[in-house]
Structure formats: structure tokens, C-alpha cells
Amino acid sequence: MTKDNKQDELNGADIFSDWENLIGSPTPSQKQEEEGLSLDNLMTDGGETYWLDELTKTNLSGMDLVALDLIPYYVHDFKAEYAQMKTQVHIFLLKLAYAYRNDLRVAGLSEDQIDELSKGLLPMNWTVHLKYPVAYGGTITAHNFVLMPHHPFHEELHHFINRQIVTDAGVMNPATLYVPTPKSAVYVPFASNEMPSKIIHFQTMGDAK
Amino acid sequence: MTLLKILINQLRMQNALLFHGGTLNEAQATSIALVKAGFIRIPRGYLNFLNLSDGLVWNGMELFSCTAHERAGTVFDHPTLVEYHVKYAKGLFFAKRLVLGRGTEFLICYDSASHCYELVARDSLKPMLKLPRFEDILFHIINV
Numbered sequence: 001m002t003k004d005n006k007q008d009e010l011n012g013a014d015i016f017s018d019w020e021n022l023i024g025s026p027t028p029s030q031k032q033e034e035e036g037l038s039l040d041n042l043m044t045d046g047g048e049t050y051w052l053d054e055l056t057k058t059n060l061s062g063m064d065l066v067a068l069d070l071i072p073y074y075v076h077d078f079k080a081e082y083a084q085m086k087t088q089v090h091i092f093l094l095k096l097a098y099a100y101r102n103d104l105r106v107a108g109l110s111e112d113q114i115d116e117l118s119k120g121l122l123p124m125n126w127t128v129h130l131k132y133p134v135a136y137g138g139t140i141t142a143h144n145f146v147l148m149p150h151h152p153f154h155e156e157l158h159h160f161i162n163r164q165i166v167t168d169a170g171v172m173n174p175a176t177l178y179v180p181t182p183k184s185a186v187y188v189p190f191a192s193n194e195m196p197s198k199i200i201h202f203q204t205m206g207d208a209k
Numbered sequence: 210m211t212l213l214k215i216l217i218n219q220l221r222m223q224n225a226l227l228f229h230g231g232t233l234n235e236a237q238a239t240s241i242a243l244v245k246a247g248f249i250r251i252p253r254g255y256l257n258f259l260n261l262s263d264g265l266v267w268n269g270m271e272l273f274s275c276t277a278h279e280r281a282g283t284v285f286d287h288p289t290l291v292e293y294h295v296k297y298a299k300g301l302f303f304a305k306r307l308v309l310g311r312g313t314e315f316l317i318c319y320d321s322a323s324h325c326y327e328l329v330a331r332d333s334l335k336p337m338l339k340l341p342r343f344e345d346i347l348f349h350i351i352n353v
Contacts, residue, residue: 078330078337082315089313122269124226128313133332150271150311151288158331159297166300171334 051164051178058156062187063180068136070173076134084140089128090120092142096185107186125150129157131181135173148187212344216351217261225267228287231259231275239275242291248298249307251290252319254326254343265310270350272310272317302334309343317346 048067055065096104097118104114113123122128127150132138148154157180164174221227236259240250251259264274264287271287278287290307298308309326310317315337316329325339326346340346 076330076333076335076337078335081330082328082337085314121224122313124266127269130314130332135333150269155297155311159299161332162297162300162334165334166302168301171302173333 048178054160054163055180058160058180059152060157060160060180063157063182066132066179066181068132068177068179070175070177071135071137074135081134081140085130088140088142089122089145092128092145093117093120093122093147095142096147100185104186107188109186127154129154129182129187132179133161133177136177136179142185146182146185146187148182153187212348213257213261216344216347217258219351220265220267223267225265227262228264228274228278230261231263233260235263235275236260239290243294243307246291246295248294248303249305249319249321251307252321252324252326252343255307255309255319258343258347270310270312270317273308312350317350319343 048065052065055063094117097114101114104117105111109117109123109126113126116123126147129146129148130138130140131144131146134140138144148157160180161177164177165171217227236251236256244250258272259275263276264278265272266287273288273290273293275289277289277292290309293308294303298306305321306329307319307321308316309319311331312328314331316331318327318329318336319325320327320336320339323339325341326343327336327340328338328346328349329335330337338346338349340349
């Protein structure tokens with residue numbers, strides 16, 4: 001055996017022993033499993049189970065958590081979106097007030113509040129929420145709207161979304177957004193189980209589709 | 210008559226809920242509370258508005274006030290600037306911005322970096338419109 005061959009053999013042995021060490025040493029996930037931590041348990045931020053759990057801690061009862069995928073390269077046209085929102089909200093309120101007056105009464109709105117809706121105006125502490133954000137495939141039309149109280153529900157809903165889009169690096173849209181979604185066109189949390197079927201029909205059929 | 214007073218009169222005629230004007234002491238106390246909580250001071254343009262009406266509610270839009278306005282018989286309390294920021298304005302985005310009010314899927318903010326008032330889309334927190342004066346933003350919301 002020449003000196004060079006001996007050297008190669010030594011190097012090979014070194015490499016082999018390193019490789020053995022490498023295989024023998026536990027991977028980070030194995031270490032976590034040994035310590036009783038699984039990968040699922042570590043996925044606290046961003047996982048569906050995490051946000052489902054977070055939703056139960058809010059006041060947003062009767063809402064489903066929907067996972068929405070970001071539309072790649074979506075570019076907002078804010079001027080057009082703002083104008084469309086203004087027009088469509090007006091139409092949505094008129095429709096609710098004229099066609100679903102009895103249902104609105106059942107949902108807990110007073111006569112004065114329904115009168116305001118019939119003028120195309122929002123009553124005090126009520127707002128129109130866009131169920132699915134535009135960048136995640138939502139459209140600015142009546143079937144994507146829900147009438148809901150500003151305080152605390154609408155604010156709390158957006159706070160839930162903000163927690164996903166406001167990061168330490170700034171504001172960015174995640175690839176998947178978990179959005180609490182009301183089931184009907186009017187969200188009244190404490191009466192959501194007694195919501196009249198017509199309002200749900202209005203939402204699912206979507207006259208403005 | 211200033212543009213701000215014209216707009217407030219216009220809103221009054223459209224049945225907006227207006228309040229008594231706030232005092233300078235109330236505004237100062239609110240500014241101090243905001244700065245202590247890690248936010249920025251109330252900008253001059255909005256102070257002028259608060260001097261005329263301490264908050265506003267109209268057609269789904271709410272402009273926050275210095276003092277709380279409790280409304281008997283309803284579950285609704287008009288939110289104050291401090292109350293809103295402490296409860297909801299979390300994260301880096303709000304560090305240099307003051308949220309002055311909210312509307313249908315937009316926030317009305319003051320950006321201290323650009324010294325502009327802006328409408329911010331609620332679902333993406335991206336500025337939709339930037340204007341130099343508070344009355345310009347108010348005009349845009351009411352008339353455009």
C-alpha cells in the first residue's frame with residue numbers, strides 16, 4: 001500500500017465514521033419526538049387547527065372558518081373597488097330593506113333601523129362586511145356581503161384577520177388566509193340559530209351573481 | 210366658512226350623529242395617553258375636527274372621539290381613540306399610524322411617515338388613497 005492509498009483509506013474511514021455519526025445522531029424532529037413534541041404541536045402559527053382554536057376564543061359564534069388561497073399576482077385597483085363597493089352596498093341595503101323586511105325584524109333590527117336601510121343608509125353601529133377578501137377570490141357583489149354590527153363583531157373579525165397579515169416584517173398576504181365567515185346575509189350572533197331561511201336563501205342564491 | 214364646517218353641516222343635514230366639540234384639555238390628555246401606549250399624537254387636522262364635534266357616526270362610518278359617549282338603551286358605545294388603539298391596533302403597521310375612524314371595509318388613518326391622511330383597505334391593510342388634509346378625506350368619503 002502506497003502512502004497515498006493509505007491516506008485515502010484513512011480519509012474514507014474518517015468520512016464513513018462521520019456518516020455513521022450523522023445517521024446515528026437524532027434529527028431535530030426525532031429529538032422533538034423524544035422530548036414529547038411532535039411537528040403538529042410545534043405548528044402553532046398558521047395551522048388550521050390553531051386558527052380554529054383561536055376562533056373559539058372570540059365572540060364570533062356561529063361562524064365557519066374558511067381557508068382561502070391567495071390569488072397569485074393579484075393587483076388591487078382601489079379606485080374601482082371603492083366605487084364598486086359604494087354602489088353595491090347601496091343596492092344590497094335596499095334589497096334587504098324592501099324584500100326581507102320581516103326577516104330583518106326577526107333578526108332584531110328595529111323599525112327605525114330598517115327605515116334607514118330602505119334609504120340605502122347604514123344604521124348606527126351596523127356595517128357591511130366583505131366575507132371573502134378580494135385578493136382571495138371574493139367579489140364586490142351582494143352575495144359576498146353580510147350586514148353585521150360594527151362593535152364588537154366586525155372589529156373582532158378584522159382583528160382576527162389582521163393577526164394573520166400583520167407580521168414583524170410588515171403587512172403581507174399569507175398564501176392561505178383563515179377567515180371567519182358568517183352563514184347568512186345578516187349576522188346576529190345570539191340569534192344565528194333562529195335566522196330565517198329567506199335571508200340564508202338570499203345569501204346563497206345571490207341575486208347579484 | 211372652512212371646508213370642514215361645510216362638510217359637518219352637510220353631514221348634519223343627512224342625519225349624522227354629531228357630538229359637542231371636545232376641549233383642548235381633553236385632546237391633550239388623549240394625545241398623552243396615546244403616546245404613553247406607544248402610538249403617535251393626534252394630528253392637527255383631526256384636532257380641528259374634534260374641536261367641532263367629538264366624534265361622528267354616519268352611514269356606517271365612525272370617527273373616534275376623545276371621550277366616551279355612552280348611549281343608554283343600546284349595547285353600542287361610541288369608541289374613543291385610546292380605547293380602539295389599545296384593543297385592536299396591534300403590530301408594526303399601527304406604530305406610525307393613528308386610526309381616526311372606520312367605515313365600510315376601510316379605516317381612516319393618519320400616517321406620520323408621509324404626514325398624510327389615508328383610507329386603508331381593511332382586508333389587506335393597504336392604503337387605498339392618500340390626501341394631505343383631513344377634510345379632503347372626509348370630502349372624498351361623503352361626495353365621491
